[in-house]
Amino acid sequence: EVQLVESGGGLVQPGGSLRLSCVASGFTFSDFWMSWVRQAPGEGLEWVATIKQDGNEKYYVDSVKGLFTISRDNAENSLSLHMNSLRAEDTAVYYCAREVRDGSGFDIWGQGTMVTVSS
Amino acid sequence: EIVLTQSPATLSLSPGERATLSCRASQSISIYLAWYQQKPGQAPRLLIYDAFKRATGIPARFSGSGSGTDFTLTISSLEPEDFAVYYCQQRSNWPPWTFGQGTKVELK
Numbered sequence: 001e002v003q004l005v006e007s008g009g010g011l012v013q014p015g016g017s018l019r020l021s022c023v024a025s026g027f028t029f030s031d032f033w034m035s036w037v038r039q040a041p042g043e044g045l046e047w048v049a050t051i052k053q054d055g056n057e058k059y060y061v062d063s064v065k066g067l068f069t070i071s072r073d074n075a076e077n078s079l080s081l082h083m084n085s086l087r088a089e090d091t092a093v094y095y096c097a098r099e100v101r102d103g104s105g106f107d108i109w110g111q112g113t114m115v116t117v118s119s
Numbered sequence: 120e121i122v123l124t125q126s127p128a129t130l131s132l133s134p135g136e137r138a139t140l141s142c143r144a145s146q147s148i149s150i151y152l153a154w155y156q157q158k159p160g161q162a163p164r165l166l167i168y169d170a171f172k173r174a175t176g177i178p179a180r181f182s183g184s185g186s187g188t189d190f191t192l193t194i195s196s197l198e199p200e201d202f203a204v205y206y207c208q209q210r211s212n213w214p215p216w217t218f219g220q221g222t223k224v225e226l227k
Contacts, residue, residue, distance in 0.1 A: 035216070037163075045155075045163065045206055047216040059214040095162055104210035105153030105168035107175075112162055 002026035002108055004096050009113030016086050016117070022079040022096030022110055030054075030074040033099040035106060036081050038092035038115075048094070049081065063089075086117045121145050121212050125205075125219035131227040138194040140205055140222045147187045148211035154183055154192045155206045157221075163206065167192060194224075202226050 008020040020036070035050040049070040050059045058070050069082040079096050093114050097106035122145040132138055142152065150170035155163040165174040167183035170190060180195040194201055207219040 044221045045157075045208070045218040047208075047214075047218065050214070050216065061215050099210075100153075100165070100168050100174075103168045103172070104151040105165050105174070105208065106155075106163075107165045107168070109162035109164070 004110035123219035142207035
């Protein structure tokens with residue numbers, strides 16, 4: 001079964017750090033671009049970051065540039081998001097998602113992990 | 120940055136009716152548009168990619184059309200499980216990948 005499973009969410013104080021992980025199974029992880037997408041409570045979807053198959057290209061939404069780092073370990077079939085200097089506005093469910101091969105869209109999503117930034 | 124505007128914000132319909140959802144891009148995105156369905160407490164599910172291609176396992180009642188700046192998601196005959204929020208998303212001019220604000224299809 002093709003699957004993505006996130007972990008690492010939780011409650012963190014403003015200014016704190018957190019590392020999210022996503023483990024892939026059921027497909028050749030190294031063949032796909034991978035992304036993080038978040039959704040604040042009651043709000044819509046927001047793309048956060050994307051990484052190319054070999055990890056040599058990374059892209060971020062402006063609001064997290066310099067604060068968040070996306071990375072991957074193809075040997076471990078894992079995707080990570082290191083989040084530093086967290087702010088209240090980073091509170092959201094964070095999803096990892098697989099990009100459609102040679103197409104536009106995210107075809108596989110994890111169940112999401114909740115990050116709450118609050119004192 | 121490409122802005123996607125979805126309309127209407129809410130669509131109130133009954134089972135069996137046809138749903139027509141619109142997504143307009145602030146500049147041409149060719150066919151690089153996807154549609155998602157999201158139910159409360161669940162992750163989004165890809166319905167349509169590249170404007171008109173149905174994703175694996177998606178019923179034929181879902182169809183996508185359009186190119187350039189104007190796109191439509193049509194649900195030919197609403198089933199009870201189709202009441203949800205629908206988002207469009209572009210992958211033409213990136214980064215950033217951007218989403219529309221969503222259309223809620225609710226039970227009339």
